[in-house]
Amino acid sequence: MSGPLRRRTFLRAGVIAGGGLLVACDWSGSSSRSPAAPVADSGPSEPQADPNAERWTPNAFIRISADNFVTIIVGAAEIGQGTMTSVPMIVAEELDADWGRVSWEQSPASAITYGNPFWQAEGGLDEFDGAGLQITAASTTVRGYYTSQRQAGAAVREMLLSAAAERLGVPASSLRTENSFVIHKASGARLSYGELAAAAAAISPPLFPTLKDPASFTIIGRSKQRLDAKEKTDGSLTYGFDFKIPDMLTVMVLRAPVFAAPLQDFDDSAALAIDGVVGVYRVPSGVAVAAKDFWSAEQGRKALQAQWLTPLGETLSSADLKEQFNTQNALPGIIVRNDGLVELGQATATQTLSDDFHFPYLAHAPMEPLNVTIDYTGSACEIWCGSQWPDMDKLVAAAVLGLGPEQVKFNNLLSGGGFGRRACIGFDYIQEAAHVARAIGQPLKVVWTREDDIRGGYYRPYTACRLSAGLDSSGKIVSWTHRVASQTLLVSPLVEAATKLVTEEVQTAQGAIELPYDIPNVRVDTHAVSNRVPVLWVRSVANATNVYAVETFFDRLASMAGKHPLSMRRELLHNKPRHLAVLNAAANAAGWREGSNDGVHRGVAVFASYDSVIAQVVELTLSGKRVKIKRVVSAVDCGTAVNPDLVEAQIESGIVFALSAALFGEITLVDGVVQESNYHDYRVLRMYQTPKIETVILPSGEHPGGVGELGVPCVAPALANALFAASGEVYNSLPFSKYDSISFD
Amino acid sequence: MAVNPVPLKVNGAVVQPVVDTEKPLLWVLRDELNLTGSKYGCGRAQCGACTVHVDGQPTRACVTPIAAVANKEINTIESVTETSLGQQVQRAWVTLNVPQCGYCQSGQIMAVVALLRAIPKPSDRDIDEALSGNICRCGMYPRIRKAVHELAAGVYR
Numbered sequence: 001m002s003g004p005l006r007r008r009t010f011l012r013a014g015v016i017a018g019g020g021l022l023v024a025c026d027w028s029g030s031s032s033r034s035p036a037a038p039v040a041d042s043g044p045s046e047p048q049a050d051p052n053a054e055r056w057t058p059n060a061f062i063r064i065s066a067d068n069f070v071t072i073i074v075g076a077a078e079i080g081q082g083t084m085t086s087v088p089m090i091v092a093e094e095l096d097a098d099w100g101r102v103s104w105e106q107s108p109a110s111a112i113t114y115g116n117p118f119w120q121a122e123g124g125l126d127e128f129d130g131a132g133l134q135i136t137a138a139s140t141t142v143r144g145y146y147t148s149q150r151q152a153g154a155a156v157r158e159m160l161l162s163a164a165a166e167r168l169g170v171p172a173s174s175l176r177t178e179n180s181f182v183i184h185k186a187s188g189a190r191l192s193y194g195e196l197a198a199a200a201a202a203i204s205p206p207l208f209p210t211l212k213d214p215a216s217f218t219i220i221g222r223s224k225q226r227l228d229a230k231e232k233t234d235g236s237l238t239y240g241f242d243f244k245i246p247d248m249l250t251v252m253v254l255r256a257p258v259f260a261a262p263l264q265d266f267d268d269s270a271a272l273a274i275d276g277v278v279g280v281y282r283v284p285s286g287v288a289v290a291a292k293d294f295w296s297a298e299q300g301r302k303a304l305q306a307q308w309l310t311p312l313g314e315t316l317s318s319a320d321l322k323e324q325f326n327t328q329n330a331l332p333g334i335i336v337r338n339d340g341l342v343e344l345g346q347a348t349a350t351q352t353l354s355d356d357f358h359f360p361y362l363a364h365a366p367m368e369p370l371n372v373t374i375d376y377t378g379s380a381c382e383i384w385c386g387s388q389w390p391d392m393d394k395l396v397a398a399a400v401l402g403l404g405p406e407q408v409k410f411n412n413l414l415s416g417g418g419f420g421r422r423a424c425i426g427f428d429y430i431q432e433a434a435h436v437a438r439a440i441g442q443p444l445k446v447v448w449t450r451e452d453d454i455r456g457g458y459y460r461p462y463t464a465c466r467l468s469a470g471l472d473s474s475g476k477i478v479s480w481t482h483r484v485a486s487q488t489l490l491v492s493p494l495v496e497a498a499t500k501l502v503t504e505e506v507q508t509a510q511g512a513i514e515l516p517y518d519i520p521n522v523r524v525d526t527h528a529v530s531n532r533v534p535v536l537w538v539r540s541v542a543n544a545t546n547v548y549a550v551e552t553f554f555d556r557l558a559s560m561a562g563k564h565p566l567s568m569r570r571e572l573l574h575n576k577p578r579h580l581a582v583l584n585a586a587a588n589a590a591g592w593r594e595g596s597n598d599g600v601h602r603g604v605a606v607f608a609s610y611d612s613v614i615a616q617v618v619e620l621t622l623s624g625k626r627v628k629i630k631r632v633v634s635a636v637d638c639g640t641a642v643n644p645d646l647v648e649a650q651i652e653s654g655i656v657f658a659l660s661a662a663l664f665g666e667i668t669l670v671d672g673v674v675q676e677s678n679y680h681d682y683r684v685l686r687m688y689q690t691p692k693i694e695t696v697i698l699p700s701g702e703h704p705g706g707v708g709e710l711g712v713p714c715v716a717p718a719l720a721n722a723l724f725a726a727s728g729e730v731y732n733s734l735p736f737s738k739y740d741s742i743s744f745d
Numbered sequence: 746m747a748v749n750p751v752p753l754k755v756n757g758a759v760v761q762p763v764v765d766t767e768k769p770l771l772w773v774l775r776d777e778l779n780l781t782g783s784k785y786g787c788g789r790a791q792c793g794a795c796t797v798h799v800d801g802q803p804t805r806a807c808v809t810p811i812a813a814v815a816n817k818e819i820n821t822i823e824s825v826t827e828t829s830l831g832q833q834v835q836r837a838w839v840t841l842n843v844p845q846c847g848y849c850q851s852g853q854i855m856a857v858v859a860l861l862r863a864i865p866k867p868s869d870r871d872i873d874e875a876l877s878g879n880i881c882r883c884g885m886y887p888r889i890r891k892a893v894h895e896l897a898a899g900v901y902r
Contacts, residue, residue: 081845233825233839234826234835235825241781369786450791653885684880
């Protein structure tokens with residue numbers, strides 16, 4: 001296993017299994033759901049847990065009730081990826097639980113108990129001894145929790161076996177487990193986990209539980225229906241936007257028209273005259289309008305008059321960035337990869353290519369706009385919010401309110417999408433909500449409209465890449481340079497400290513450093529550009545931009561060398577078996593043969609990260625200006641696919657997300673003012689524009705890799721490469737909608 | 746602004762909220778009637794997350810003033826289980842793992858129910874026309890398309 005579960009895995013499992021014994025989790029603070037939805041043909045006899053049944057909570061992750069239902073308490077956030085299904089599957093496998101009687105529950109906010117072990121390894125949080133960050137980001141949920149959750153399930157299974165052995169007066173070795181029962185092999189006597197729970201609770205948890213041989217898995221590796229699907233089809237799931245507490249006000253904040261501009265003055269008389277508006281308050285981020293509901297808050301905010309010291313804010317214009325970033329990229333940056341001697345390689349080159357790439361600011365635009373429900377009483381605070389980073393959001397709210405962390409209860413809710421926006425390193429929405437709560441002192445919910453979301457910042461940073469390469473007389477690539485200019489994502493000392501752990505995830509050369517091709521002389525360097533447009537990770541972070549530059553540049557070099565893009569990749573990936581395997585699998589699945597001439601234009605791109613590898617082929621037709629994307633074929637090696645159908649779903653989702661960004665995604669600033677505001681001018685892919693999508697998962701028994709972002713980075717370069725193959729045209733800046741020469745509608 | 750009682754039939758029940766008659770149906774449903782299954786996503790009929798049926802027609806509740814639907818029959822996602830077709834759609838959604846974050850799915854399902862009522866065996870083009878107003882940021886369009894075709898083929902009857 002390459003991942004970071006390197007240190008203290010056993011120690012941690014022991015501490016959890018022992019320390020959590022019989023400590024019941026707090027029910028009221030968590031979202032919880034009824035047991036698994038039945039498979040489609042199982043009829044009306046869906047098992048129902050008795051909410052009054054006695055319960056045993058052997059460790060922080062598992063609860064077993066007397067009526068034999070198992071609840072898995074999940075530390076990671078559900079933002080659509082299927083966390084609430086895949087993590088329970090991992091535990092249930094080792095526990096030998098009856099999958100039809102397994103349900104999920106969102107854990108409390110606690111890095112120490114529920115943090116992702118992935119983040120333990122890189123050394124930053126030693127003082128918490130074993131704590132991970134409780135952040136759902138960087139495609140880490142399954143690969144991070146996999147081993148610890150298996151251990152949690154296995155430990156409890158062994159305790160149940162011991163309890164059964166004692167009760168039946170037989171050796172534990174004469175027993176087996178199946179579907180939430182312990183069974184005496186000789187007599188066939190059966191004891192349910194629920195019956196054994198009370199006795200098992202008295203047994204010391206094993207420090208080193210034995211994990212199953214993966215060959216005997218019956219849950220991991222099988223496609224299962226999502227445990228949260230039913231409540232997502234009948235309107236019953238309560239998202240943050242839907243959450244209500246008694247006497248709750250709805251608050252909208254009028255924020256500065258340009259980032260970082262201070263408020264000069266405001267006149268609230270017209271706002272206060274709106275029926276339903278109950279108050280207007282100055283807060284650090286702007287002016288908060290409190291009202292009885294959404295509609296009156298929105299009317300009130302429209303009526304509010306405010307003056308801002310706009311020139312003191314960030315007044316840059318996107319149109320100026322191209323030149324500014326190119327100027328920056330004319331200078332050497334900080335070297336982050338240096339193989340061989342680039343200058344020597346360049347000296348032996350007979351042909352060279354150099355070009356600049358530009359990528360705009362990009363908004364996440366999740367379907368559910370941001371919102372925070374907060375009940376602050378002066379000495380305590382309770383928060384309900386869909387968050388990818390609940391432990392830090394909780395600490396930040398506590399800091400703003402002058403409370404200790406123990407005085408803040410943070411209830412993480414399922415989110416209507418995140419893509420990184422709900423793990424905000426500026427903690428903007430949670431800080432603002434805490435300030436608003438302090439100003440108003442009444443239960444309230446701060447809601448963001450779609451316009452607030454699109455204009456609210458925390459974008460993928462504007463990025464420019466300058467690439468150059470040399471080919472020798474035989475068409476071999478002898479030198480490669482990649483320079484990146486981008487805003488750094490590290491915005492505060494607090495985050496700087498915390499992200500000693502996540503440096504690799506936020507650094508702007510991600511996807512450039514990992515250039516997989518066998519090229520003797522390679523240099524990658526970076527510039528950190530500074531301005532006051534708030535930036536943040538967006539699904540696949542800098543991989544999306546750097547891989548675009550790498551993979552499209554590669555096809556141009558192949559063309560100069562007179563080689564087919566597939567064969568030159570095969571050549572230069574000869575020592576990268578996983579890359580080669582997905583490349584060949586994708587080409588085969590797409591039926592792509594070198595020299596095929598069927599009117600369909602194809603492009604490919606390859607990428608590895610998150611302990612996974614992917615190759616994607618885009619097929620399109622071009623007639624006149626009109627581009628029709630016919631199909632996207634992916635081949636994925638993600639190690640063990642815990643739930644193959646949900647892996648496919650993540651790849652599909654990544655493809656659509658990537659096409660939205662590639663075709664349309666652009667936030668434009670003019671004198672600091674964001675020009676886009678809603679889905680009509682910040683366009684995203686729709687049904688009629690969506691191609692056929694086919695995904696092949698390569699069989700693997702390795703430790704799971706991440707898939708949430710994996711499907712994103714290759715799509716745009718594969719599309720550009722297909723266009724290059726079709727027309728010879730080069731597209732060095734995104735989105736494609738900027739080019740009049742092509743149309744995707 | 747005029748505050749008046751507006752008689753409606755919502756999911757079969759007669760109600761008469763006293764509201765600003767310009768207030769959009771979505772906010773009457775969510776804030777007055779506590780029916781939060783219909784979602785806010787854009788507020789300007791761009792995303793379809795708020796789709797409900799008004800006299801059987803798929804309608805964007807976020808831009809429909811409440812006065813415009815006086816005396817009309819409103820059906821929301823909360824009532825979808827009450828029809829056989831609605832149940833079939835839900836079964837298809839669960840079976841095919843259609844929802845990811847799920848936030849858009851109330852609107853998607855209401856749009857699909859209306860489509861299948863109007864066109865029991867829709868073509869891909871019919872699907873494009875009926876469903877391209879509903880955004881899914883998780884990108885589950887191919888699964889929605891597959892579900893609609895399977896529903897039309899009677900797989901979930």
